[in-house]
Amino acid sequence: MDLRIFTEPQQGASYDDLLAVARATERLGFDGFFRSDHFLAMSGDGLPGPTDAWVTLAGLARETSRIRLGTLVSSATFRHPSLLAIQVAQVDQMSGGRVELGLGAGWFAQEHTAYGFPFPTDRASRLAEQLEIVTGLWASSGPYDFAGEHYTLQGAPGLPKPLQTSPLRHAPGVPVIVGGAGKKRTPALAARFADEYNQGFPAIDAIAPRIAVLREACEVAGRDPGTLAQSVALVLVVGSDEAGFDRRAAAIGREPAELREHGVAGTVTEAVDRLGSLAAAGVQRVYLQTLDLRDLDHLDLVAREVAPQLP
Numbered sequence: 001m002d003l004r005i006f007t008e009p010q011q012g013a014s015y016d017d018l019l020a021v022a023r024a025t026e027r028l029g030f031d032g033f034f035r036s037d038h039f040l041a042m043s044g045d046g047l048p049g050p051t052d053a054w055v056t057l058a059g060l061a062r063e064t065s066r067i068r069l070g071t072l073v074s075s076a077t078f079r080h081p082s083l084l085a086i087q088v089a090q091v092d093q094m095s096g097g098r099v100e101l102g103l104g105a106g107w108f109a110q111e112h113t114a115y116g117f118p119f120p121t122d123r124a125s126r127l128a129e130q131l132e133i134v135t136g137l138w139a140s141s142g143p144y145d146f147a148g149e150h151y152t153l154q155g156a157p158g159l160p161k162p163l164q165t166s167p168l169r170h171a172p173g174v175p176v177i178v179g180g181a182g183k184k185r186t187p188a189l190a191a192r193f194a195d196e197y198n199q200g201f202p203a204i205d206a207i208a209p210r211i212a213v214l215r216e217a218c219e220v221a222g223r224d225p226g227t228l229a230q231s232v233a234l235v236l237v238v239g240s241d242e243a244g245f246d247r248r249a250a251a252i253g254r255e256p257a258e259l260r261e262h263g264v265a266g267t268v269t270e271a272v273d274r275l276g277s278l279a280a281a282g283v284q285r286v287y288l289q290t291l292d293l294r295d296l297d298h299l300d301l302v303a304r305e306v307a308p309q310l311p
Contacts, residue, residue, distance in 0.1 A: 001279050001310050004032035005299065006072055006233055006287035009051050010041050015059060017293045018051065022060045024296045025067055028303035032068030033060065034102070034287055037075060040111035054087045061095035069095055072198060072233060072287055073102030073179045076126050077117050081133040081151060089138060089162040092174050097163035102177035102198065103131060124185050126150050131176070131193040138162055139171035168195055168227065177231070187217035196229040196285070201262065204274075207232055208281040229284050235263035236288035238271045238302055248298060252291040264288060268305045279311055 005025045009018060022033040037053040040046070053071050060069055069091075074084070084101075092099040105123040106112070112119035120126065129148040137144055140158035166173030178194035180186040190197040197214050199207060215225035237252065237259050239245030245266055249256045259265035264274050264286065278286060292298065 001275060001283070002031040002231075002285040003275075003302070003307060003310075004034055004068065004285065004287045005030050006289045007033070007035045007293060008038070008289065008291060009035055009056070010038035010046055011044060011291065012041065012046050012048070013051065013293050014048050015051055015056060018056055019060065019063055020296065021290065021293050021299075022064055022067070022069075024299050026064050028299055029307065030067065030299070030303065031285070032070070032100075033064070034068075034070050034072045034100075037071045037073065037078065037102075038108065038111060040108065040114050042108075054091060057099065058091045058094055061091050061098070064098075065096075066098075068098050068100055070100035070177070071102045072200070073104040073177060075104060075106035075108075076130045077106035077112060077119060077123060081130040082137065082153065082156060084130070085134045085137040085158075086160065088134070088174060089160045089172075092162040092164055093160065095163075099162070099164075100175040100177055100196075101134070102179055103127065103134070104179045105182075122150075124182065127180075128185075128189055131178070131189060135166070135169060135173055135176065135193060138173040139166070139169050141171075166195070168193075183213070187214050188221070190214060190228060191217040191221040191223055194228060196231055198287070199230075199232045201233055201235070201289075204262070204277075207278065207283065211282045230282055231285035231287060232278065232283050233287035233289055235259060235265065236290055236298070236302065237263060237265040238298065238306065239267060240301060240305070241267065248292065248295065251295065268301070271302070271306045272309045275306070275310055 025033040039050040057069050088101050105127040137158040143155040144158045146153040161172040162174045175195040177196045178190040179198040211230050218225040237248045264271050
């Protein structure tokens with residue numbers, strides 16, 4: 001099972017904070033460093049202020065050498081798909097081919113109001129067009145045209161190209177992660193465009209049924225379900241003993257019982273058991289939401305005592 005560190009910088013983090021976590025992620029042997037793509041804190045003051053996801057990842061691309069880098073997930077409401085395709089392709093080149101693009105429809109209405117981003121009601125159809133345009137621009141061998149309900153492109157050169165080749169499209173492209181809770185359209189989009197489907201903070205008992213839905217969507221699309229990786233994002237709070245767990249829960253303002261119910265949380269043994277049950281349900285990759293970015297000993301504990309016990 002792949003373990004990736006997932007951060008929420010809108011809650012309060014500078015680039016230097018994120019760099020320290022990314023370097024620890026690489027040093028400790030985790031598979032990747034991912035970050036949310038938000039501009040407004042969900043709680044608290046968010047100081048020192050937001051950092052842009054793709055600017056951050058461009059910097060980290062030059063400061064790391066092994067780990068995968070990406071967003072979980074970028075909102076289709078924030079960037080025109082042509083701009084996004086250029087940004088992601090350039091960061092992929094800067095990283096030596098280690099970037100992944102998580103893309104979703106967007107959900108945080110207050111954030112859009114605060115910064116003046118449009119928050120249309122037809123976000124799902126916009127996401128569908130964005131996925132088609134971004135992957136189409138990367139894969140095109142010449143001028144690229146697109147005429148949709150929301151976007152029109154005429155003679156776009158489709159440059160720059162990512163360094164990676166998409167195994168799904170057999171053409172230039174970075175791995176695409178589709179995330180969202182839609183019951184029909186999101187699985188269909190994942191089956192068509194994604195290399196990975198991510199469940200963001202689901203109820204634990206809902207994970208396996210959701211994977212079954214995604215497999216059915218792949219079969220309807222004529223795709224081998226085994227080619228769509230299944231992942232979840234869950235909060236991480238682990239202690240070497242009960243006192244350590246309680247201390248880390250208090251540091252992020254969460255109740256121990258709630259964390260145990262919804263996350264990879266508790267003692268080392270409990271964390272190993274939770275990750276093992278996820279693997280048994282068909283999860284191949286877990287994004288460990290790390291909220292206290294200054295507690296690097298937390299990551300060290302997971303790398304030393306949890307990861308070696310996983311299948």
